[in-house]
Amino acid sequence: MLATWLFYPAYAGLTIATRGEWSWIWFQESSRFLLIIPVFLTIRRYGLSQKVLRWSVVVGAVAAGLWAYYQKVMLGVARPAGGGNHIAAFGNIALLLGIMSVALWQPAWSKRPRWFVVPVVALLMGLFASFASGTKGGWISLPFLIWLAIGLLDKPTLKQKVLVVAALAGALVAVYFYSDSVRSRISVIFPAIYEYFANGVVYDGSAGVRLALWHGSFLVFLEHSLWGVGFGG
Secondary structure (H helix, E strand, C coil), X not given: CHHHHHHHHHHHHHHHHHHCCCCHHHHHHHHHHHHHHHHHHHHHHHCCCHHHHHHHHHHHHHXXXXXXXXXXXXXXXXXXXXXXXXXXXXXXXHHHHHHHHHHHCHHHHHHCXXXXXHHHHHHHHHHHHHHHHCCHHHHCCHHXXXXXXXXXXXXXXXXXXXXXXXXXXXXXXXXXXXXXXXXXXXXXXXXXXXXXXXXXXXXXXXXXXXXXXXXXXXXXXXXXXXXXXXXXX
């Protein structure tokens, strides 16, 4: 496992050094694999309490939701970004913490239903931070996450499955109609897809740009599928 984490940054660093001028900006993503190694070794050596992990994700989700509320409502920030400028990272991490809260607390609330309120609050706070940030990339995962949520029930019946899907789908529809920011973020997706494929026009700075990047990357892959073009190629 350690060799896997070392291979990617080593290969990326070697590629940058041999194909062009060195730049830490190009190396920053692969360097994160190096940063996880001491964390992994520490946890393997000393362990990690499940109780600490459960409460940590709950605190993280609640903190993200409160911070998003403060920025969105109190400060009037259009798209809360937590403590920095990484809006997408903030929204996606908040959503992930909310979902992890439900999953990690499943053994507790399946035996003692009163504990169910804890992960539900964390989930709602994580969802709020995600919606407030306008990070629609993470929203694509919601249908899949809803399906996983059904699997957390103890031998769910067909009625329970339908109720869970209906409740979550209804909540998402309500958010869409009652949140101007969410509606404005979603409303540009389909026009962006149509304009790009029909007219070759980048309609907006989010979905349209991503389509152009994916298309360009695919064309580069077709032409240089074996060795690639390197950083900045």
